[in-house]
Amino acid sequence: xxxxxxxxxxxxxxxxxxxxxxxxxxxxxxxxxxxxxxxxxxxxxxxxxxxxxxxxxxxxxxxxxxxxxxxxxxxxxxxxxxxxxxxxxxxxxxxxxxxxxxxxxxxxxxxxxxxxxxxxxxxxxxxxxxxxxxxxxxxxxxxxxxxxxxxxxxxxxxxxxxxxxxxxxxxxxxxxxxxxxxxxxxxxxxxxxxxxxxxxxxxxxxxxxxxxxxxxxxxxxxxxxxxxxxxxxxxxxxxxxxxxxxxxxxxxxxxxxxxxxxxxxxxxxxxxxxxxxxxxxxxxxxxxxxxxxxxxxxxxxxxxxxxxxxxxxxxxxxxxxxxxxxxxxxxxxxxxxxxxxxxxxxxxxxxxxxxxxxxxxxx
Numbered sequence: 001x002x003x004x005x006x007x008x009x010x011x012x013x014x015x016x017x018x019x020x021x022x023x024x025x026x027x028x029x030x031x032x033x034x035x036x037x038x039x040x041x042x043x044x045x046x047x048x049x050x051x052x053x054x055x056x057x058x059x060x061x062x063x064x065x066x067x068x069x070x071x072x073x074x075x076x077x078x079x080x081x082x083x084x085x086x087x088x089x090x091x092x093x094x095x096x097x098x099x100x101x102x103x104x105x106x107x108x109x110x111x112x113x114x115x116x117x118x119x120x121x122x123x124x125x126x127x128x129x130x131x132x133x134x135x136x137x138x139x140x141x142x143x144x145x146x147x148x149x150x151x152x153x154x155x156x157x158x159x160x161x162x163x164x165x166x167x168x169x170x171x172x173x174x175x176x177x178x179x180x181x182x183x184x185x186x187x188x189x190x191x192x193x194x195x196x197x198x199x200x201x202x203x204x205x206x207x208x209x210x211x212x213x214x215x216x217x218x219x220x221x222x223x224x225x226x227x228x229x230x231x232x233x234x235x236x237x238x239x240x241x242x243x244x245x246x247x248x249x250x251x252x253x254x255x256x257x258x259x260x261x262x263x264x265x266x267x268x269x270x271x272x273x274x275x276x277x278x279x280x281x282x283x284x285x286x287x288x289x290x291x292x293x294x295x296x297x298x299x300x301x302x303x304x305x306x307x308x309x310x311x312x313x314x315x316x317x318x319x320x321x322x323x324x325x326x327x328x329x330x331x332x333x334x335x336x337x338x339x340x341x342x343x344x345x346x347x348x349x350x351x352x353x354x355x356x357x358x359x360x361x362x363x
Contacts, residue, residue, distance in 0.1 A: 022295070022348035029292040032262070036284045039263045056086050058325065059163065062097065066105035075099040080245040089251040093239040100196045101164055117162055120170040121153035121332070127177035128336055141339060148335040149173060151274045155331070166328040168198035173333035175204055176304050184208060184220050187303075188227050195231045200314070200329060202231055203307045211302050254320075265316040268327040274335060286338060293337035296344040308334070 061082055068078035079096050082088070089095045105113055129146040137145070153170060156162060171194035178186035187208065194201035209224035266284050270276055275283035275290075291312070294304050311329060319326050 018347055019350050022344055025292050025295050026344065026348050029288050032266075032288050033285045036263060036266060036288065037281060040267075040281055040284065061086060061088060062102065062163075063105075066102045069099075069102050070106035075102055076241045076245040078102075080242065080247075080250070084247065084250055087251065089253040090242065090246050091250060091252040093242040094199055095253050096242045097164055098197060098199065098235075098238055101167060114156070117153075117156040117167070117170065120174070121150060121156050124153060124170065124173045124177065124332055125150040127174055131177045141343075144339045145336055148339050149177075149332065152335040153332040154274060163325050163328055164198045165200070165325055166331060168194040168201045169329045169332040170194075171197070172201060172204055172307070172329070173336075176333055179208075179303050181211070181215060182217055182220060184212070184223065188223055192227055192231065195227075196234070198329065199235065200311065200326075202228070203310050204303070205231060207303055207306045262312075262316050265312050265319075265327075268315055268319070268324050269312075269330055269334070272324055272327045273331050287334070289341045290334050290337035293340035293344055296340040296347060297337075304333075 064082050065075070065079045068082070069075050076096075076099075079099075079102070080090050083090050083096060104116075108116065125146040128149045129142055132142040132145045152173075155166070171190045175187040175190035175194065178190065180187075188205070191201060191204040191208065195205065205224055205228045209221055209228060212218075212221035212224055266287060267280075270280060270283045270287045273283075273287070275287045277283065278286070291308060294308055297304065308330070311326075315323075315326055
């Protein structure tokens with residue numbers, strides 16, 4: 001079976017059934033919204049009944065490790081020692097975070113790092129403005145896209161410390177905004193930056209590679225593959241160092257089989273983001289609309305949608321209630337989908353897409 005070029009067949013299939021597929025996505029969104037309203041009380045109560053986290057938080061752990069690195073201690077000795085002292089597991093290897101953010105904190109300092117995070121949020125806002133403008137979006141859509149990206153990352157202006165997931169999400173947002181089939185250098189660079197901070201970001205590189213292979217873009221596929229190889233080597237080295245610093249008696253993780261379900265995944269995203277502002281009931285519906293809206297972004301949908309739903313699947317199936325912070329990976333870029341939900345509705349009605357052209361998508 002020919003692999004290269006298979007994307008053209010899939011894209012033609014989607015284009016020929018664009019109206020039907022848009023209606024199905026909206027119908028699914030409505031069903032989930034109704035389920036959310038029915039299940040919200042039980043979801044809120046279930047998570048509220050979970051035991052409170054220990055006084056020593058993950059953020060304090062990461063700050064302590066960064067402080068040790070700044071004082072001259074090696075990262076892996078510092079990280080495994082802090083994990084050991086505070087009852088955190090060191091097995092498997094990915095329970096110990098990648099060293100990049102600790103080194104950034106140690107080398108740049110908290111104030112410069114905070115300024116960098118704010119700069120990335122502003123850069124994301126500008127990148128989405130440019131992306132929507134180049135796609136021929138209306139002025140109001142261009143403005144709202146930037147505002148949505150800014151709102152998604154707004155926690156950098158009032159939260160003193162940011163988790164690895166959020167940092168990775170900032171770079172993923174830039175990768176999605178810059179992505180174009182055949183012009184993926186910037187997207188690959190930002191995806192690599194995200195992967196250097198949090199392992200989940202490898203979903204972007206894997207998806208980009210598969211898209212390039214299926215669409216017969218061999219040169220681009222080679223670039224994504226090279227990026228994936230680089231990340232694999234980096235993670236292998238990280239795993240070797242973690243295992244080398246481990247001591248007999250170190251704790252092992254309790255595993256990732258929380259099976260919290262779809263609605264509690266929505267709860268995690270809503271309660272940990274800008275969507276909480278209008279309240280949990282309305283915010284959950286807005287989050288679902290934002291997820292659905294990403295189906296309307298044209299070329300970017302092929303990259304963003306698989307990453308989005310793989311992430312939601314991971315939250316629903318593997319996370320535990322205390323893994324609430326996982327959803328921060330989505331915060332910098334998910335709200336952009338809310339701007340596109342009206343565009344999805346227009347396609348579902350069979351009306352013209354952007355600039356009056358039937359079905360012309362953003363991206």
